[in-house]
Amino acid sequence: MTDIVGVIERLWRYPIKSTGGERLRSAEVDERGLVGDRLYAVRDGQGKFGSGKNTRRFRRMDGLLHLGSRYPQGCGQPELIDPHGRPVADPTAYLRTYLGRDDVELAREGDISHFDQLPLSVLTTATLDWIRAEIPDVPIDERRFRPNVLLRTPPGTPPFVEDEWTGRKARTGDGLCVEFVRSSERCVMTNQAQQDLPHSPLVLRTIARAHENRLDMLARVVNPGTARVGDSVVLE
Template identity: 45%
Template sequence: MGVVAALWRYPVKSMAGERLTEVAVGERGLDGDRLYAVRDASGKFGSGKNSTRFRRMPGLHAFAARYDGDVPVVTFPDGRVLPGTGITTELADALSIPDVELAKEAEIPHHDEAPVHLVTTSSLAWLAERAPGVVLDERRFRANVLLDTGSSPDRAEESWVGARVRLGEVELEVLRKAVRCVMVGLPCEDLPAAPGLLKTISEVNDVSFGVQARVVRGGVLRVGDVHEVGCTAPHTP
């Protein structure tokens, strides 16, 4: 058992996000998380890696987003702060990609693998020992939830795959370990670049860090909520 130490929501996929003290959680994850993404002229969405739906957009990590009500507000790398409505030209110029726009999620979620991403303090401490000189916190991994696991074993969350975890009112099923990409080594807000971090994670943990989960029971999730690992749950794709 331990507690929820931090909550993060990312209004726009692959941009820096906002730290919260509480948030509603439903089937698609934290309310408003990755609800928007930058879409190019071909219909692909900006991400840290290439896939059938996503394309890597260098520079996207240097933006940040937060909500003003239901509207995402975007902070540009040059310090401009603009509402997410009608910033097509500004995004195109800043990213040097023509015909991009901020697009709200439609039928298919903007999440890479699962609605909720968890990391633990024990895993961060374990990785810090193997990546000396790297400034580490959960923001490098775009985690939604940081769990303070105290003196739990290293990479405690990896043993939860296939199990249910209760976080206050919310219950999650841990589906798999999270596979990392180049984003972990990019500068983010006050975190400097860590160009060798992805290689380190690859060497010591097969390119994975943290876990991905789905929501079994929603509710309001709060910093300070107690977390507890429950019984093994049947997997539902």
């Protein structure tokens, strides 16, 4: 039995981890995820990657979300974009001044993955609209949650419908097949200011109260392919 659970509304890729991403009309997807997604990160002298939190692998570096990143030619070396929307000439030099640290550099992924968890994140408009309704005074869009895919779900779809997909496969686009594994455990990064979105502790608090701090659905890639805005997603 198969079900069309939605249509791809937006595709997001984040060339440099923890910075603002780029919206795409289509994306090649391989076993690692969207090609080029989080392939680069800000790395400090201890080998930790810049993030919104401190963990064994990550170092909190405030301000990264005010920066952007993109692949000007679709692949290759990414551009780092300053808070005014301008590409910087030397990303490492800029980051050292911007962050006030002389031990950071822009680094390509090596043996240690830049992903927090799994390579693909899918969020539905049903869940996003629920969050907007819960905290109407806080500007909310998918950028707070950094999905790769924002899926437009049919009217009447309940929030957190993504939970029902655990363990199932879905197909879309040019032969792309993914398997849904689990939802993401969210952190303070959802609260942080970025570009035109202000800081608000209500974002994480709302998710924690209603859904045990979890949001979206993470997936692994079963068969590589192409995802496109407007493609239907069929659940097997």
